[in-house]
Amino acid sequence: MSYYGKGTKEGILASLETALNTISGIKFVDYQRIYDAGITPDQYPGVFINDIEVRKEQVLKDIVRNTFNVGLVLWVWAADGEDLATKLNSFVEDVKDAVMADPYRNSNAYSTRIMTIATDAGSRHPQGLGLMTLEIIYFGDE
C-alpha cells in the first residue's frame, strides 16, 4: 500500500515500534523512555528508537515537508560460545526487514530509507551494539 498525505511524528514512531515488535524473539522495543530501570539481560535482543531530529521545509502555509531522522540502537546478547558478530548481523537483517516492510509507516509517511548501519561501535562479548539511522519523510500541518 502506498500513501501520500499528511502524517504525524507520533504515528511514525508507533508504527516503528509495531514493526520492530514483529521480529521473532525480540524482547525489548521502546521509544517513549518508559523503561526507567534500563535494559536488563533478559531484555535482549532489543531496540531503542531514538528520535534524533526533524528538518522542516515549508511547502505551503499549511503543508510542511518533514525529514525525520531516527536512530535505532540495537542490542544483542551472545551466550558463551556464540559468535557475537554473527548474532548482531543477523539481528540487523531482521530489523532492516521489519522496518522496510512498510516504508509508509502505517499511512503516516511518504518514504522510509535506511541511511547508515554501524555494527562496530561498542560491542564486546557478550553484548553487541548496532546503530541504524533512518530518514523518514512525512508531510504535516506544521
Next chain:
Amino acid sequence: MAENRRDILSGLVTLFQSISEIKTVVRHYADDFDITQYSESDLPLLAIREPAETPEDELTSLRAVMNLELKLRLYFVSWGYTPTSDYETLMKKIRDKAGSDFTVNNTAIAMWIREVSPVEGRLPLYWVEFGLVCKYYLDQTAT
C-alpha cells in the same frame, strides 16, 4: 473595446477566476510572490506576472496595436502517484477558457497561449509556467 492594459489585465483575472477549478488568481511583480503564504485550499492558484508590452503596429491617429506578453504560473497540489492527471485537467480548462473567450470579454483583439513549461516541483506542490499573448488597441490620445 479597451484601450489600455489595465482593463485587459483586470479582465484576464476575471476570466480565469471564472474557471471553477481555479481557486485563486493573483497579479504580482517579479520577485514579490511567495507561494508558502497560501494554504492548500487556495490552490490551484494562477499567478499572473505583470507583463511586458511591445507595439506590433502603429496606426493612424496615434493608435497602435499592442501585445501584452504575459507569463503565468499555475500552482497546484497533487497527492497522486504522478501529477499528470491534475495537470492535464487544469491546463485543458485554461486552454478552453482562453479559446472560448479570446477577446477577454470584448477588451482585446486576440489572446492565445504560447509555450508551456514542463511540470516542475515535487510532491505535493507542482507548477507549470506558460506564456500568453494579449493583443489590443492602444489609443495614445486617450486620457
